[in-house]
Amino acid sequence: xxxxxxxxxxxxAAEFVYLGDASLLNRPDPxxxxxxxxxxxxLHLRDNTAGEHRELWYHEQGDRSWLVLxxxxxxxxxxxxxxxxxxxxxxx
Amino acid sequence: xxxxxxxxxxxGLTGNKxxxxxxxxxxxxxxxxxxxxxxxxxxxATAHYLAKEHGITNVAVLEKGxxxxxxxxxxxxxxxxxxxxxxxxxFYELSMKLWEGLEQxxxxxxxxxxxxxxxxxxxDAQRDAYARRGNSMLLAGADSVLLDEQxxxxxCPFLDYDNARFPIKGxxxxxxxxxxxxxxxxxxxxxxxxxxxxxxxxxxxxxGFTLENGRCVGVDTTRGKIGxxxxxxxxxxxxxxxxxxxxxxxPIESHVLQAFVSEGLKPTLPGVITFGxxxxxxxxxxxxxxxxxxxxxxxxxxxxxxxxxxxxDVCEGGMAVMPMIGRARLLxxxxxxxxxxxxxxxxxxxxxxxxxxxxxxxxxxxxKATPASGWCYAHLIATDRPHDTATAYRLDRFRSGAVxxxxxxxxQPNLH
Numbered sequence: 030x031x032x033x034x035x036x037x038x039x040x041x042a043a044e045f046v047y048l049g050d051a052s053l054l055n056r057p058d059p060x061x062x063x064x065x066x067x068x069x070x071x072l073h074l075r076d077n078t079a080g081e082h083r084e085l086w087y088h089e090q091g092d093r094s095w096l097v098l099x100x101x102x103x104x105x106x107x108x109x110x111x112x113x114x115x116x117x118x119x120x121x
Numbered sequence: 122x123x124x125x126x127x128x129x130x131x132x133g134l135t136g137n138k139x140x141x142x143x144x145x146x147x148x149x150x151x152x153x154x155x156x157x158x159x160x161x162x163x164x165x166a167t168a169h170y171l172a173k174e175h176g177i178t179n180v181a182v183l184e185k186g187x188x189x190x191x192x193x194x195x196x197x198x199x200x201x202x203x204x205x206x207x208x209x210x211x212f213y214e215l216s217m218k219l220w221e222g223l224e225q226x227x228x229x230x231x232x233x234x235x236x237x238x239x240x241x242x243x244x245d246a247q248r249d250a251y252a253r254r255g256n257s258m259l260l261a262g263a264d265s266v267l268l269d270e271q272x273x274x275x276x277c278p279f280l281d282y283d284n285a286r287f288p289i290k291g292x293x294x295x296x297x298x299x300x301x302x303x304x305x306x307x308x309x310x311x312x313x314x315x316x317x318x319x320x321x322x323x324x325x326x327x328x329g330f331t332l333e334n335g336r337c338v339g340v341d342t343t344r345g346k347i348g349x350x351x352x353x354x355x356x357x358x359x360x361x362x363x364x365x366x367x368x369x370x371x372p373i374e375s376h377v378l379q380a381f382v383s384e385g386l387k388p389t390l391p392g393v394i395t396f397g398x399x400x401x402x403x404x405x406x407x408x409x410x411x412x413x414x415x416x417x418x419x420x421x422x423x424x425x426x427x428x429x430x431x432x433x434d435v436c437e438g439g440m441a442v443m444p445m446i447g448r449a450r451l452l453x454x455x456x457x458x459x460x461x462x463x464x465x466x467x468x469x470x471x472x473x474x475x476x477x478x479x480x481x482x483x484x485x486x487x488x489k490a491t492p493a494s495g496w497c498y499a500h501l502i503a504t505d506r507p508h509d510t511a512t513a514y515r516l517d518r519f520r521s522g523a524v525x526x527x528x529x530x531x532x533q534p535n536l537h
Contacts, residue, residue, distance in 0.1 A: 043430040073519040074370040077361035
């Protein structure tokens with residue numbers, strides 16, 4: 030797979046480390062009364078979509094940026110690559 | 122019809138005209154006691170043991186494609202019971218004992234071949250870890266022998282012992298481990314279940330669950346609505362997709378694992394060998410092909426095919442431990458979809474919906490577990506209590522904290 034890095038252009042996916050579903054960006058509030066249940070859901074349960082999947086990749090052998098890829102899990106086609114800090118900025 | 126040497130002789134002399142299909146192709150009934158969703162190894166084993174051990178024969182196995190078309194037909198056929206944790210090892214040893222009696226049990230030749238497995242170690246720390254694992258195996262009634270370098274040399278003289286980076290210092294040997302003809306496991310269990318009255322319904326995809334007053338009372342399928350007192354899902358590889366129809370999110374990610382087979386060679390390997398300094402395992406099939414594999418690709422996938430970086434990594438592992446493999450030509454490679462769980466261990470449990478049961482999360486270790494998985498799932502479905510060896514496989518164990526993490530890698534499915 031080739032990942033089109035927003036800053037560096039096309040890079041081999043072998044340079045990256047995979048973390049998982051981009052929902053991991055939405056860390057629950059540890060001070061909330063429901064924190065135990067929230068963290069259980071956040072850390073362990075997944076939609077595990079067959080089809081379009083938003084996910085976190087880390088450019089370990091490169092500029093060490095975190096990216097959010099939109100990739101189809103049925104075809105491995107990557108349709109969108111964003112910097113994770115931009116995505117996290119939109120969420121807050 | 123019972124298979125026997127006498128039967129083979131008789132059929133051979135009379136033109137092989139007496140053989141019958143191994144299972145029927147019935148039409149779906151309106152109502153069953155138990156519906157098993159998924160006609161793979163685990164689902165068919167469950168049906169077989171429900172009928173044979175618990176006398177529950179009004180059972181249907183629903184399969185989207187043809188039986189055995191999923192991971193039971195895509196694995197590397199290794200059986201072993203060399204686990205560490207007390208929540209795992211007795212279960213896998215039960216599975217090993219069931220493998221040993223399997224062919225007599227379902228009267229089908231599954232080519233169970235107990236040629237042993239050697240897990241190589243390359244450092245002092247790894248030797249200590251394997252000594253501990255071996256002791257854990259002995260405590261659960263399994264067999265294990267800690268070999269030093271000379272011991273491994275006697276078994277496998279062809280390995281690269283003096284590799285500068287990964288010298289082989291010894292290995293943990295389980296002589297009772299081995300390989301099994303994987304397709305025949307599905308067919309044998311199908312035959313065992315069918316001959317006791319279980320309906321195997323192929324080309325019958327489940328499209329939804331029927332809930333009444335919060336209870337699961339049947340399924341919608343491409344062959345019509347079918348009712349059941351209990352519905353047992355057993356679809357590793359597609360677990361999240363199927364359980365989403367019941368509104369459930371699971372502690373599972375789907376990942377692709379690749380496997381490889383070489384051209385047929387003369388008998389070379391004494392059994393299964395695993396490399397301890399990377400992820401590489403290899404055995405030789407009865408046809409002579411070297412069957413090998415390594416890590417999963419590491420990203421969510423439902424594609425049943427992987428990418429080249431992992432192919433390279435697997436081949437590097439092979440070359441590091443067994444340089445002669447470089448002379449063998451590759452015949453085929455393929456991928457299968459794994460239910461990767463959050464701690465590397467499986468689930469056999471009831472769900473939050475009464476009447477709905479779940480079996481899945483086998484990571485890439487499901488094949489060896491087939492008999493015990495069926496045995497314990499049948500026990501759970503029949504008695505509503507977990508089998509003694511499967512009490513740790515709870516679906517809610519991440520909420521309670523009672524995780525079963527052999528690798529110690531945490532909630533990161535692609536590291537297990």
